[in-house]
Amino acid sequence: MSEQSEERAVAVPEQKPGDTERPGPTDGPEPAEGATPEGEVTPKRLPGGPRGGHGWMNAGMPAERSMNFGPSVRRLLRRLQPHRVQLVAIITLAVVSIALTVIGPKLLGHATDLIFTGVIGRSLPEGTTAEQAVAAARAAGNDSYADMLARMDVVPGVGIDFAAVGRVLLLALVLFLAASLLLWWQGWLLTGVVQRTMLRLRADVEDKLxxxxxxxxxxxxxxxLLSRVTNDIDNISQTLQQTLSQxxxxxLTVVGVVVMMFVISPLLALVALVAVPLSVVVTQQIAKRSQRQFIAQWTHTGQLNAQIEEAFTGHELVRVFGRQHEVEAAFHAKNEELFKASYGAQFxxxxxxxxxxxIGNLSYVVIAVIGGLRVASGTMSLGDVQAFIQYSRQFTQPLTQVASMANLLQSGVASAERVFAVLDAEEQSPDPTEPARITEPRGRVAFEQVSFRYAADKPLIEELSLVAEPGQTVAIVGPTGAGKTTLVNLIMRFYELDAGRITLDGVDVTTMRRDDLRGRVGMVLQDAWLFGGTIRENIAYGRPQATEEEILAAARATFVDRFVHSLPEGYDTVIDSEGSNISAGEKQLITIARAFLAEPSLLILDEATSSVDTRTEVLLQRAMAALRSDRTSFVIAHRLSTIRDADLILMMERGRIVEKGTHEELLAAHGPYHRLYQAQFSQPVVATDSEAVPEPVAG
Structure with a gap:
């Protein structure tokens, strides 16, 4: 979606506190209290704080039951498939590195045997043979000592061969150093794979949105939603980075160590392996209980983010109504829930x-006792026992590491499920493969028996028909909730029709590409939205390829040029996203200039002057008059004084057009428009629910 169409697609006024005309940005009923898009039940709103479109006390908490752990992990790992070559290299480097590491204890055990043999050899009489030393020990009744001597390659009277010990230690050092370098290389490759995967995931989420x-x-x-696409993706990145390599x-360490243990002593290897099923059972039982806690932790994190974001967005409103204590109480309540879930998950x-x-220490004690007995009996060498003890430590340590990563892995998978929920959300209907195009744009808009409702059981617009001819200014008026904004949002295809059709220059809008349709429409909204940047950049957003002269011409035509020269940096004045360093009227003029620069064939003005003073309104009216010239315009207005000169005024009530005509014709008819006009300029008129609604005017 292009920048221009993107801005138009999302530039819908946010719901204001107390505004019941739109759920979020549009007309229609709000979602039921406690309901989410998926139909899940959530806590109801508590008193205090602005009741805006963000719903910070109705944060859309997902269900406590997550997807199965296994499928979620497999789906996450499938995102690594584009990096198959790097993954093969990572696995190869890991295998070689672990193989070199596993050989190390065996070499150190050999060094121990050389030292022990030298010590024993020096204690034996010089000039005798090993067989004589063994026979002498048996003659003395020391059979265990004799068995140990028989297994050793001892030379009586000869001490430690330090040269041989040095060579073995040097070889072990080289192996350990090579293993470390390979492991570092593997970590470097894995970091690249993980971060590129997260780059694609963020891009996929952005495209999905x-x-x-x-x-x-x-x-x-x-x-x-921000928590899902920022915090949760960051958590997935950390999980993959820290768990995949480890x-x-x-x-691999477990596999290599098991092989070496069976080579040294099958009996001790079987003793060590007894710890595996015990470890698995313990880990499963604990992990089963902590998974629910991690899901709750990240759910409450998202809800707390939503609450804080809206509380700060409506900070002034909270203070105006003196609801700080209620907002703080709601924050502390949600913060306490997050604390309990996080504490439970981590604990x-x-x-x-x-x-x-x-479990590892128990295994270590058993192995040490049995190994000592086997050395004493001469069935194992001291070096083999030492190597086996090291292997037992290397065997239990990876199991302990895998178990300790269970909390991090569960946390990452819980975050992945929340991100996958966004990726799995139902998308808008795709654009047609062979879209229709408007060859001669004139700006004629026709509603043909259009019906639309937000909720299936609550009709809003029923069989509405109307035609806006090219160059006409069509004003839409009516009470709050009548369907005015919904009408123009249907033109933009922000929502799909239930029945009927809308045509632009004779072309059904559903047969056009959305960006093509929205590229022909300019919108100026009640809430002037500016981006962080200069005034020039904000105007140019309407048509990024516009020249400097075209930008200045749009600014002069919409009276932006009048106030820009009073600013320190002129058109290069930087404004923040809230536009706090310029007035509301100046912000609105900039948005009108942005729409003017886009040169749309159809213009939609949604309460564009409702929040400015009378003097600024005059300027805005002149700017919008210049903008409306030679193009079809839809003007939504509560101030009837702003639409007196409209070519056609549509009076709407409850989603139906009950009157239409010019200002003078509608006043002369003494119908709903006349009552609404009198309510603004004469005296208040109180309408009751029992008041009859006039029959709709045929299109």
Missing amino acids: NRLPLPYFDRQPRGE LLTSL VSGIIMPAMMF
Whole structure:
């Protein structure tokens, strides 16, 4: 979606406190209290704080039951498939590195045997043979000592061969150094793979958000959605970075160590392997309980973000109504829920590490006792026992590491599920493969028996028909909730029709590409939205390829040029996204200039002058008059004084056009428009629910 069409697609006024005309940015009923887009039940709103479109007390909490852990992990790992070559290299480097590391204890055990043999040899009489020394020990009744001597390659009277010990230690040093370098290389490759995967994931989420229909954002709290696409993706990145390498090396270490243990002593290897099923059972039982806690932790994190974001957005309103204490109470309540969930998740999962260490220590004690007995009996050498003890430590350590990573892995998978929920959300209907195009744009808009409703059981617009001829200014007026903004949003295809059709210059808008349709429409909204940047950049957003002269011409035509020269940097004055360093009227003039620069064939003005003073309104009216010339315009207005000169005025009530005509014709008819006009300029008129609604005017 282009920048221009993107801005038009999302530039819909946010719901104001107390505004019941739109759910989020549009007309129609709000979602039921406690309901989310997926139909899940959430806590109801508490008193205090602005009741805006973000819904910070109705944060759309996902269900407590997550997807299965296994499928979620497999889906996450499938995102690594584009990096198959790097993954093969990573696995190869890990295998070689672990193989070199596993050989190390065996070499050190050989060095121990050389030292021990030298010590024993020096204690034996010089000039005798090893067989004589063994026979002498048996004659003395020391059979265990004799068995040990028989297994050793001892030379009586000869001490430690330091040269041989040095060579073995040097070889072990080289192996350990090579293993470390290979492991570093593997980590460097893995970091690149993980970060590129996260780059694609962020891009996929961004593309997905651009394909989601507007109703999805109406029902999603902004802070909750931001938490999913920022905090949760960051958590996935950290999880993959910290667990993939360690899991791979840990599993390979276990395999290599088991092989070496069986080579040294099958009996001790079987003793060591008894710890594996015990470790698995303990880990599974603990992980099963902590997974629910991690899901709750990240759910409450998203809700807290949504609450904070909206509380700060409506900070002035909160203070005006003196609701600070209620907002603080709501924050502390949600913060307490997050604390309990986080504490439970970390505490429960933290039990895994001590449990694994306890099992590992038991295994170590058993191996040490049995190994000592076998050395004394001469069935094993001291070096082999030392190597086996090292292997037992290397065997239990990876299991302990894998167990300790369970909390991080569960946290990452819980975040992945939340991100996948966004990626799996139902998208808007795709654009047609062979879209229709408007060859001669004139700006004729026709509604043909259009019906639309937000909720299936609550009709809003029923069989509405109207025609806006090229160059006409069509004003839409009516009470709050009548469907005025919904009408123009249907033109933009922010929502899809239930029945009927809308045509632009004779072409059904559903047969056009959305960016083509929206590229022909300019919108000026009640809430003037500016981006962080200069005034020049904000105007140029309407048509990025515009020249400097075209930008200045648009600014002069819409009276922006009048106030820009009073600013320190002129058109290069930097404004923030809230536009706090310029007035509301000046912000609105900039948005009108932006729409003017886009040169649309159809113009939509939605309450563009409702929040400015009378003097600024005069300037805005002149600017919009210049903008409306030679193009079809839809003007939504509550101030009837601003639409007196409209070519056609549509009076809407409850989604139906009950009157239409010029200002003078409608006043002379003494109908709903006349009552509305008198309410603004004469005396208040109180309408009741029992008041009859006039029959709709045929299109």
